[in-house]
Amino acid sequence: MNYKHIIFDFGNVLATFQSDDLLRSYCNREDLPILKDAVYHNWQALDEGSISYEEYQKETFAQLPARLHETAHKCFDTWYQHMIPIQPVWDMIHRLKEQQTGLYILSNAPIFFEEHADFFEITRLFDGAVYSGSIKKFKPNPDIYQHLFDTFSLDPSDCFFMDDKPENIKAAQKLGMNGMVFTGENLSEIKHAIGLEE
Numbered sequence: 001m002n003y004k005h006i007i008f009d010f011g012n013v014l015a016t017f018q019s020d021d022l023l024r025s026y027c028n029r030e031d032l033p034i035l036k037d038a039v040y041h042n043w044q045a046l047d048e049g050s051i052s053y054e055e056y057q058k059e060t061f062a063q064l065p066a067r068l069h070e071t072a073h074k075c076f077d078t079w080y081q082h083m084i085p086i087q088p089v090w091d092m093i094h095r096l097k098e099q100q101t102g103l104y105i106l107s108n109a110p111i112f113f114e115e116h117a118d119f120f121e122i123t124r125l126f127d128g129a130v131y132s133g134s135i136k137k138f139k140p141n142p143d144i145y146q147h148l149f150d151t152f153s154l155d156p157s158d159c160f161f162m163d164d165k166p167e168n169i170k171a172a173q174k175l176g177m178n179g180m181v182f183t184g185e186n187l188s189e190i191k192h193a194i195g196l197e198e
Contacts, residue, residue, distance in 0.1 A: 001099060001101060001194060001195045001196065002160070002193070002194055002195035003101075003158060003159060003160040003178075003194050003195070004101065004102055004158040004159070005101065005102035005103070005104060005154055005158055005159045005160070006096055006101055006102070006103055006104075006159070006160050006161075006162070006194060007104045007105070007106050007148070007159055007160065007161040007162070007172075007177070007179075008089075008093075008103070008104070008105055008106070008161075008162050009105075009106060009107050009139075009161075009162060009163040009164060009165075009168070009182075010105055010107035010109060010113075010117075011083070011107065011108075011109070011164070012086075012164040012182070012184070013086065013089060013162050013163060013164055013182050014085070014086060014089060014090070014105070014120070014122060015083040015084055015085050015086060015120065016083060016084045016086065017083055019036065019040055020032065020036065021082075022075075022079055022082050022083075023035050023036055023039065023075065025082050026071050026074055026075045027068070027071050031068060031071070034064065034065075034068065035064070035068060035071065035072065035075070037063070038060045038061075038063040038064045038068075038072065039060055039072060039075055039076075041059065041060065041063060042056070042059070044138075046110035046111075046112075046133060047108040047109060047110060047132050047133055047138060048132060048133070048136060048138045049110075049111060049132065049133040049134060049135070049136040050136065053076070053110060053111065053112045057072070057073070057076050060072055060076075076112075080112075080113055080116050080117075080119060081119060083120075085120065085122070086184070088187050089162075089182075089187065090122050092187065092191065092196065093122060093125055094125070095196065096196065097125045099196075102127050102152075102154075103125060103126045103127050104126060104127060104128050104129060104130070104148065104152060104154075104159075105117075105123070105126055105128075105129035105130065105131075106129075106130050106139070106144065106145070106148050106161070106163075107129070107130070107131050107132065108131075108132040108138055108139050109131045109132060109133060110131075110133045111131070111133040111134050112133075113131065113133070114129075114131040114133060114134055117129065117131070127152070128151065128152045130144065130147055130148045130151065132144060135147055139163070139165075139167075139168045139171065140165075140167045140168045140170070140171035141171070142171060142174070142175055145171065145172055145175050145177065146175070149175075156172075156175050156176035156177040157176050157177070157178075159177045159178070160177070160178050160179055160180075160193070160194050161177050161178070161179030161180075162179060162180060162182045162190060163179065163181065163182065164181065164182050164183075164184075165181070166181050169181050178193075180193055
């Protein structure tokens with residue numbers, strides 16, 4: 001292994017997060033645009049921790065016809081359960097754990113998601129996690145990376161970061177942490193980069 005610690009984003013790295021696909025689980029085609037505009041009207045504020053989950057839901061309901069309130073409520077309560085594990089990455093994590101590699105999550109996500117992350121069995125293999133909502137720091141702001149390093153006493157040069165957004169990888173590299181954008185199709189390249197044999 002070329003690195004002591006591997007850092008993973010959650011959405012679209014550990015599990016898929018496709019907003020339209022998620023909402024289709026709750027509503028018909030005609031209502032999808034209405035529900036999407038309301039539910040995601042300012043999702044970044046949730047990720048940043050600048051608004052409570054309850055207040056965000058109130059804002060959302062105010063933008064929806066009454067007939068969609070119950071649908072939106074179900075969405076807010078269970079959306080994370082509709083994220084689909086990316087199995088090849090999970091398989092890689094099991095192999096890394098067997099080699100005693102440090103495993104961490106660094107994700108932009110609401111406090112609500114952090115409270116329910118253990119719904120995904122794979123999270124129990126990780127040595128630590130940092131979610132943006134609870135600390136009010138948000139990728140690609142360097143503060144969230146530094147929070148990870150400081151909290152878990154990590155040397156950035158010992159870490160490798162997988163994220164689906166180029167700007168988040170660039171921010172990590174500026175702080176001395178190497179990484180690669182995960183496209184869903186380049187896992188073999190990432191394994192090679194970290195020194196994990198196929």
